[in-house]
Amino acid sequence: MSEPRPRSAAAAPPAEDDAALLARAVVALQRHAEPLQQLGALFSEAGQELYLVGGSVRDALLGRLGTDLDFTTDARPDAVQRILRPWADGMWDTGIEFGTVGAARQGHRVEITTFRADTYDQVSRNPEVRFGERLDDDLVRRDFTVNAMAVRIDPAAPGGVGEFVDPLGGLAALRARVLDTPAAPEVSFGDDPLRMLRAARFVSQLEFTVAPRVRAAIERMAPELGRITAERIAAELDKLLLGADPVAGIDLMVESGMGEQVLPEIGAMRMAIDEHHQHKDVYQHSLTVLRQAIDLEDGVPDLVLRWAALLHDIGKPATRRHEPGGGVSFHHHEVVGAKMARKRLRALKYSKQMVDDVSQLVYLHLRFHGYGDGRWTDSAVRRYVTDAGPLLNQLHRLVRADCTTRNKRRAARLQANYDDLEQRIAELAAKEDLQRVRPDLDGNEIMRLLDIPAGPQVGRAWNHLKELRMERGPLSREEAEAELLKWWNAEGGSTV
Known part of the structure; x- marks a missing residue:
């Protein structure tokens, strides 16, 4: 040829x-x-x-x-x-x-x-x-x-x-390795503003840079992205996040003003830090977590994990409090962040599954820090696994990626603690089906034993048995039946 x-x-x-x-x-x-x-x-x-x-x-x-x-x-x-x-x-x-x-x-x-x-x-x-x-x-x-x-x-x-x-x-x-427009960028972006966001996507996918005149035009014209449908924007953001260097694409998007139009919560993490109230730059920290989460992937880009890594701390600006003595706190930022992630992803017209998965990872990403040096009970471990459900492996990666401290001893201790948690999960999983923690009696058995029809009472009984399963692990059939009858009698029910 x-x-x-x-x-x-x-x-x-x-x-x-x-x-x-x-x-x-x-x-x-x-x-x-x-x-x-x-x-x-x-x-x-x-x-x-x-x-x-x-x-x-x-x-x-x-x-x-x-x-x-x-x-x-x-x-x-x-x-x-x-x-x-x-x-x-x-x-x-x-x-x-x-x-x-x-x-x-x-x-x-x-x-x-x-x-x-x-x-x-x-x-x-x-x-x-x-x-x-x-x-x-x-x-x-x-x-x-x-x-x-x-x-x-x-x-x-x-x-x-x-x-x-x-x-x-x-x-x-x-x-x-430069992105430039065939015509003047103002004309090109005026024709189709989505091309500005596509520039950030190509920066991520191809690891190119943008020509100075293109960067200048984007900074002037970023508000024109308001003409683009949410679905088209979401498609470009997904391609950007799945690229080889999404951090570079996101940084261009935020620094050029496009982020304010499509993902304002990301730029909002660039919080001012004064000399008396020191904390990490949340924006740069989030980009580092994204980069580290990608390094933990098994060779297949994981869009849910990448979105969760990018959004995991978006609740911090809204929850920042200056504490006496110069400290800074972000109490319940995971709860606020999960709500914010859900709201933003819904606005971008993502599927219910995508919204649920990303917001759940954001909500759970901080829970491990209560583990300490292995002080969780087996019940707490079961709850951690149950709440993560099919997202458990992604939660493992997100939590590990969230360690960005420069203190090597602290970083080693955090990773060792998480190693210990994963080992405990494996040990319990060998004895129990942790991925599907369910009551030891199903709904049909509950209705038969209590002689009640399907309805809210069955659901309450089912939840009670599930809580017992969490706290004590698997029960024998006799133990489960006895506990169910004990609860039913305390509720004022009768099997007669």
């Missing part, structure tokens, strides 16, 4: 670094030679152009191209559907109003979009969709120059890869 050919007579020959990037792209594209050649032949036979474009080209140059491929074409959407139909195992048209047709075949997913030359009203982020006639017009309307490169798909070329198209300097920007 030949190297993609740069299309610019005026451009100087690629520097050695550029040559290395292009060679890396060739290697990445070779892995997709079959679908590229097949699609190139189909579009060529139909008299249409086809280009690999945007993030797919960028990722090929970075050596991180996956099996999802993005293309652009001069063919209109109905023609794209006709061309793809004999090739695809399946097709979808959810984006067809914006000119996008999707298809899948043998593990590859492709999205092919007709050249666009949209106009925006600068009020909403919805464009007036207008199909274009030229590739260059399509590229100049994209978010960043590193996403405004294309590779012509040519069935006559080795591997189906033809010329490399870079009219806006995307390769140079990629080599410098």
